[in-house]
């Protein structure tokens with residue numbers, strides 16, 4: 093049962109092949125038997141209760157399409173009455189007093205939360221190794237990272253510990269772990285999904301989205317997640333779409349842009365050939381290919397690694413040991429309270445970024461770093477605007493390599509460099525997806541698709557058509573087959 097897609101599970105619930113309680117118990121057993129460290133908190137009792145309520149709703153005939161479907165929730169979304177740690181010691185004792193809008197919507201829809209997934213501390217990282225709770229392992233090879241920061245979520249879906257999971261993507265954190273774990277991940281347009289109650293990393297970049305087995309499932313979940321929220325001032329006021337509606341459209345005549353900057357030095361040869369094989373598959377489906385250029389994408393790393401730390405240094409200033417979170421023992425005075433609470437509560441990577449951000453925002457340096465980065469961000473967006481006059485979708489790799497060994501990156505900058513292909517979409521606010529496209533040395537390779545603003549339906553359509561003629565998305569790591 094655990095390897096079924098959401099679409100298949102909803103069929104089984106409808107036909108009474110199994111109940112929600114049965115599905116949920118099945119996944120909980122798998123989670124408890126797993127050694128991937130994909131979960132920070134498992135909400136067993138609550139899940140069973142929610143599943144019972146879901147079964148009652150189904151019996152009474154007032155269920156929604158996803159009622160009774162279980163999911164794993166990234167531990168960055170506030171969940172009322174349940175610890176919300178953001179992977180940090182700072183929030184290890186934080187029980188959220190309210191639900192994030194995404195959590196609230198899932199509850200209303202009758203979805204069942206299995207637990208909260210492991211993540212890089214405050215979503216800063218590309219490997220899950222910065223989590224206070226220890227790294228998650230990649231189900232395809234347990235000596236390798238699952239990617240980050242939504243590594244627990246991607247590993248959980250890849251190992252079929254949950255039919256889907258939530259993720260957030262500030263600079264690639266949905267797409268990169270999805271790519272490294274061989275699952276489907278969608279980062280919507282900035283403003284599509286409410287950020288209310290999602291612990292902020294870099295507010296102008298953060299965006300939540302689904303991690304699933306298939307594009308069809310991603311459409312089903314996005315239907316619940318997306319939509320205007322008056323509690324989030326950057327939420328877009330748009331009509332709600334049904335993202336499943338255009339899945340079956342033909343993609344004949346589609347123009348794919350391949351940016352030459354995404355296929356240059358640093359890209360692993362095997363990854364490149366898997367990506368090109370996937371592009372060929374699209375040509376068979378009737379698409380044509382055009383080489384394009386995104387000349388300013390080479391500045392994405394320095395731009396992002398100024399903007400994101402600046403915003404995080406400001407966002408994390410609320411973690412001061414006074415109102416919530418970790419507080420040091422017996423502070424001498426207020427300054428000692430701040431100093432020791434933050435010193436003890438934050439990990440190394442988070443401290444590094446707070447210091448970079450505070451430095452770049454300080455008077456005298458603001459113009460040289462922050463302002464300059466904002467200007468470059470504009471240039472990066474303009475490259476995309478130009479490209480989308482010529483092509484319908486941009487394709488390329490998500491990550492320059494497949495999953496790397498745990499502990500293999502010794503210095504932070506080389507890890508930052510691996511974000512090269514994902515950061516631009518966040519800086520521009522564009523939607524992006526990672527879909528399973530093949531394997532290199534038994535490790536998954538993800539194809540990235542970047543679309544124009546609000547083209548989620550089109551991206552899902554393109555991905556769905558690809559998944560109708562390929563099998564990569566239905567591969568399961570051998571050891572996980574029970």
Ligand code: GLN
Pocket residue numbers: 215216217218240241260261262263264265266293400511
């Ligand atoms: N790897 C990037 C970083 O470390 C992106 C993380 C994210 O998208 N949350 O900041």
